[in-house]
Amino acid sequence: xxxxxxxxxxxxxVDRLSVDEDKVTMEATFKDDLGADSLDIVELIxxxxxxxxxxxxxxxxxxxxxxxxxxxxxxxxxx
Amino acid sequence: MxxxxxxxxxxxxxxVGNDVPTFWESLLSGxxxxxxxxxxxxxxxxxxxxxxxxxxxxxxxxxxxxxxxMDLFTQYAVCAAHEAVEHSGLQITDENRDRIGVYIGSGxxxxxxxxxxYRVLLERGPKRVxxxxxxxxxxxxxxxxxSIDFGLRGPNSAPVSACATGSHAIGDAFKLxxxxxxxxxxxxxAEAAVVDIALAGFSxxxxxxxxxxxxxxxxxxxxxxxxxxxxxxxxxxLVLEDLEFAQRRGANILAEIVGxxxxxxxxxxxxxxxxxxxxxxxxxxxxxxxxxxxxDIDYINAHGTSTEFNDRIxxxxxxxxxxxxxxxxxxxxxxxxxxxxxxxxxxVEGVACVLTLKNGIIPPTTNYETPDPECDLDYVPNTARKCxxxxxxxxxxxxxxxxxxxxxxxYEQ
Numbered sequence: 269x270x271x272x273x274x275x276x277x278x279x280x281x282v283d284r285l286s287v288d289e290d291k292v293t294m295e296a297t298f299k300d301d302l303g304a305d306s307l308d309i310v311e312l313i314x315x316x317x318x319x320x321x322x323x324x325x326x327x328x329x330x331x332x333x334x335x336x337x338x339x340x341x342x343x344x345x346x347x
Numbered sequence: 348m349x350x351x352x353x354x355x356x357x358x359x360x361x362x363v364g365n366d367v368p369t370f371w372e373s374l375l376s377g378x379x380x381x382x383x384x385x386x387x388x389x390x391x392x393x394x395x396x397x398x399x400x401x402x403x404x405x406x407x408x409x410x411x412x413x414x415x416x417m418d419l420f421t422q423y424a425v426c427a428a429h430e431a432v433e434h435s436g437l438q439i440t441d442e443n444r445d446r447i448g449v450y451i452g453s454g455x456x457x458x459x460x461x462x463x464x465y466r467v468l469l470e471r472g473p474k475r476v477x478x479x480x481x482x483x484x485x486x487x488x489x490x491x492x493x494s495i496d497f498g499l500r501g502p503n504s505a506p507v508s509a510c511a512t513g514s515h516a517i518g519d520a521f522k523l524x525x526x527x528x529x530x531x532x533x534x535x536x537a538e539a540a541v542v543d544i545a546l547a548g549f550s551x552x553x554x555x556x557x558x559x560x561x562x563x564x565x566x567x568x569x570x571x572x573x574x575x576x577x578x579x580x581x582x583x584x585l586v587l588e589d590l591e592f593a594q595r596r597g598a599n600i601l602a603e604i605v606g607x608x609x610x611x612x613x614x615x616x617x618x619x620x621x622x623x624x625x626x627x628x629x630x631x632x633x634x635x636x637x638x639x640x641x642x643d644i645d646y647i648n649a650h651g652t653s654t655e656f657n658d659r660i661x662x663x664x665x666x667x668x669x670x671x672x673x674x675x676x677x678x679x680x681x682x683x684x685x686x687x688x689x690x691x692x693x694x695v696e697g698v699a700c701v702l703t704l705k706n707g708i709i710p711p712t713t714n715y716e717t718p719d720p721e722c723d724l725d726y727v728p729n730t731a732r733k734c735x736x737x738x739x740x741x742x743x744x745x746x747x748x749x750x751x752x753x754x755x756x757x758y759e760q
Contacts, residue, residue, distance in 0.1 A: 307479055314474075
């Protein structure tokens with residue numbers, strides 16, 4: 269489940285941020301490792317909400333810093 | 348003594364070519380870029396044709412992620428700016444970047460992005476509107492993006508004066524260098540407004556040609572059977588430099604820019620003043636600014652939109668100002684081939700003026716078949732003309748009554 273979520277998240281990140289697949293690890297930070305600015309992150313969260321059919325509140329979105337944070341959040345909120 | 352300003356680089360994206368050599372070759376051979384619109388369904392539109400950029404490859408200059416975050420008008424500007432800066436050979440360094448600026452305007456800005464997000468808003472609500480909507484739609488973003496791409500930290504702005512935008516940008520940039528506020532400027536216009544709502548709006552003004560069955564002959568400036576303009580899109584960018592700055596780096600100088608005039612019609616939102624008053628005053632102001640005689644002008648790159656109004660009144664204005672000399676100078680409109688690039692028109696026409704001086708060839712007015720008694724000047728009909736040209740004037744007139752005229756001169760030491 270977590271693996272599947274990671275792969276789907278990774279696919280969106282690679283497409284949206286135009287980064288190499290191997291850069292997208294659970295530990296990678298959006299800002300420093302993946303070169304996303306604040307607008308990229310807002311857009312990415314919209315995409316993830318669509319992809320996983322859930323809503324990420326602004327408060328929760330602000331806590332997200334790594335790819336792992338996103339995967340964990342989605343896994344916890346998907347049931 | 349005022350500083351002399353020269354042109355050292357050119358770049359374009361146009362319906363007749365996405366680089367300067369292709370663009371120029373098309374103009375000299377009379378090739379049209381007007382075609383049927385295939386980007387949306389035009390069934391219910393009286394006009395179904397436009398001057399469209401084809402085979403555009405933004406990834407040549409722009410990162411894939413960035414392409415998605417730039418409206419098409421900004422992509423056109425960035426690609427044309429890359430060609431212009433490369434062409435100039437200007438090396439941007441930490442020593443000079445604060446003295447090099449960008450003036451690139453757009454008449455309409457990111458209308459395509461605005462509309463696609465409006466559809467999202469209606470269908471899916473406010474939470475799905477892109478965080479990139481605002482930076483993509485605002486008309487100044489071409490200037491902003493080009494400065495970011497090249498690290499140009501000098502004067503930066505974006506005039507908006509409808510179809511005179513590109514010429515105002517070039518003229519304002521020229522003046523900045525002339526008065527010492529910058530050493531070089533990347534200047535011009537960009538537009539990408541061939542979208543459904545703009546086509547509908549222009550159509551309902553009865554401003555557009557409806558010659559849908561014969562697209563390449565639809566834009567016919569000064570011809571008696573003209574029936575309106577044809578929308579176009581693209582970008583035209585010039586690199587302007589202080590002469591001494593250019594000489595110090597051994598630049599290849601293409602032409603000099605020597606005059607800039609501005610005027611307002613103060614008459615009507617879309618119609619030109621019936622006696623051509625605004626046009627007379629803007630051309631006169633440019634000639635005064637250049638400090639030359641009326642008879643020095645060899646060629647006018649006309650606004651020449653192919654509307655009944657513009658072409659008749661522009662002709663009248665040239666005759667009122669130039670008198671006898673109006674019949675001696677040449678005047679052509681490349682809009683006969685490119686269509687009307689709106690805010691980018693002054694940019695690409697500025698490029699055409701520099702190429703005219705550099706190569707000693709005047710591009711023709713194509714589709715000129717039936718003379719109009721009210722348009723009786725030498726429009727360089729249908730065939731390019733070899734001719735030694737020393738001073739050229741580029742006219743641009745925008746809705747709102749904004750007029751701009753530029754004078755370029757063959758470069759002499």
